[in-house]
Amino acid sequence: MAPIASVLSEDTLKHFTEGLYQLFRGQTAIAYDGSLTIAGGGEHQVAFNLWQAECNTTPNEVYLSFSSLRERISLEQAKDGLQSDLARSARISLLGEMTASIAHEVNQPLGTIVASAEAGLRWLFRDEPDIAEVKLLLERIAKNGKRAADVITTMRAMASNKKSERLPTDINSVIEEAVLLLRTDFAKRQVTLRLELSPILPLVKADKTQILQVIVNLALNAAQAMSDGQAWNRTLCIRTRQCATDIMVDVEDSGPGIDPHVRERLFDSFFSTKETGIGMGLAICRSVIEAHGSWIELQSTPHLGARFSFGLPAEQTHTNG
Structure with a gap:
């Protein structure tokens, strides 16, 4: 011994x-x-x-x-690296689909900043400068500058190639970041967005960038399905709720629903219903959620829309006493 x-x-x-x-x-x-x-x-x-x-x-x-175990560990590390690279490629592809919308989300506040600055200069160069009016214009500049910065920060997070790190995360704030990127695309497609975010939720332990990718992907797919079909009431609802020890996220649309024959293969790699799709978006969504120790599911009724739901384990809080 x-x-x-x-x-x-x-x-x-x-x-x-x-x-x-x-x-x-x-x-x-x-x-x-x-x-x-x-x-x-x-x-x-x-x-x-x-x-x-x-x-x-x-x-x-x-x-x-x-x-x-050296060979097995090396293979697992190589697999993790490939999955990470594939997920990043899918995020870059998503950003490419939203280029026009993102450009608008940045240009709009920049235009407001320029207009407000020019107006402020005119108020200052008057014989009797109106300081109160200039103060309001400066506040507007600051607000719109933050709005543009938030969009760029979210874009950088989506495009980053940093190592996966799961930290305590506010799921509602992740959804709000996703909306920053998607808002203009929804307006162009005449999709009404409804947020039903539970105000009191525990944090989840998650990789924020990966979960942001999942939400953007699901929401963009839903918006595209509604605009490509014959849906007259184009409403997208993103909902958060607590179910036992899990925090649930629902992405629900009022589109045409999903063909039962398509549902069987929807999460398969390289399967797509889009002419220009590569068929990796939903497959990566599933792998991300499963890697977080949870699941993603689909409920769909023909002509009444579809709902994708996924859960994330809530952070356990420990109290003394």
């Missing part, structure tokens, strides 16, 4: 001891991942297997084998 203990990390030794206990209680085999101390210091990740010989041959003999 001493030679084995000398090369096992503390956690691995604990698993090893528990494995022996389980074997002697009748379990036939134990498998777990751990680490070995290698010559010169440092640790090497390995997969351990413990098993006991059958009683009618050599009773009470325990066998141990281990194999390197």
